Amino acid sequence: MPTDANQISGIAKLNSYSNVNTVGYVSTRHGDRPVSEVNADVDVYAKWASYSDANIRIGGIYFDEVSAETTSSMYSYYQGVADHARSGIPSAHISFNPGTIAPTQYFDYCDTMVEFEASYSDYQSQNPIQKIPQQYHEKSALQVYSTPEGTDVESVVQEMANQGVQAVYFGSDCCYKVYSTTLLKSMAEAVSGFGGPCTDEL
Numbered sequence: 001m002p003t004d005a006n007q008i009s010g011i012a013k014l015n016s017y018s019n020v021n022t023v024g025y026v027s028t029r030h031g032d033r034p035v036s037e038v039n040a041d042v043d044v045y046a047k048w049a050s051y052s053d054a055n056i057r058i059g060g061i062y063f064d065e066v067s068a069e070t071t072s073s074m075y076s077y078y079q080g081v082a083d084h085a086r087s088g089i090p091s092a093h094i095s096f097n098p099g100t101i102a103p104t105q106y107f108d109y110c111d112t113m114v115e116f117e118a119s120y121s122d123y124q125s126q127n128p129i130q131k132i133p134q135q136y137h138e139k140s141a142l143q144v145y146s147t148p149e150g151t152d153v154e155s156v157v158q159e160m161a162n163q164g165v166q167a168v169y170f171g172s173d174c175c176y177k178v179y180s181t182t183l184l185k186s187m188a189e190a191v192s193g194f195g196g197p198c199t200d201e202l
Contacts, residue, residue, distance in 0.1 A: 001051055002056065012055050012056055015057060021059040022057075024058045026041045026045075026061055026062070028065050030067040031067035035077065038063075038081050042088060046089050049089075059089070060093030061094055061095070063096050066102070068098045068101070079108075079109045094110040094111050095114065096109070100116070107136055113136070113139055114140075114141045114142070114143050116131075117142075118144070119144070119146040120148060128142060137164040140166055141168060142160065144168065144169065146172075147183060149182055149183070151186070170183060170187055
């Protein structure tokens with residue numbers, strides 16, 4: 001269980017909003033991390049549902065550093081960790097982040113696939129949405145960091161909505177540790193305009 005009072009109150013506050021789904025962060029180190037370690041991290045989050053003093057339940061798992069290899073061992077690895085998460089967290093929303101175009105079989109194991117993770121300038125130059133197969137847009141997400149102040153976030157969200165892309169994440173810096181007030185406000189306004197949910201990752 002978390003012991004930091006600020007963390008507990010913060011999670012509980014997020015969980016009080018009907019349009020927020022709080023998910024736990026778990027690294028897989030591109031499939032090199034032992035399954036037992038990955039599952040152990042998931043189990044920690046799953047136990048938060050039993051905390052009686054506040055609602056700090058986790059609604060899903062965000063698996064980061066996901067491999068893009070097309071091997072039977074990797075397919076088994078990611079199917080296994082996703083199944084384990086769903087067995088411990090009822091109705092868990094499973095996100096995979098390979099940060100690039102993923103093998104289509106991986107879509108069978110998750111609810112959201114981050115098919116692009118790079119800077120805003122790379123997003124502009126690479127046009128990543130066009131590289132995602134159309135039939136997988138509804139389960140695909142883009143993660144855009146180093147988003148400059150004054151970026152027309154609403155236009156980016158509009159483009160993704162028009163293409164049927166499920167989700168987009170923005171960050172002010174390269175490591176998602178800094179969020180400017182301007183960017184947060186722009187994100188909220190852009191999402192509210194389309195009635196979309198918010199996901200908070202821990």
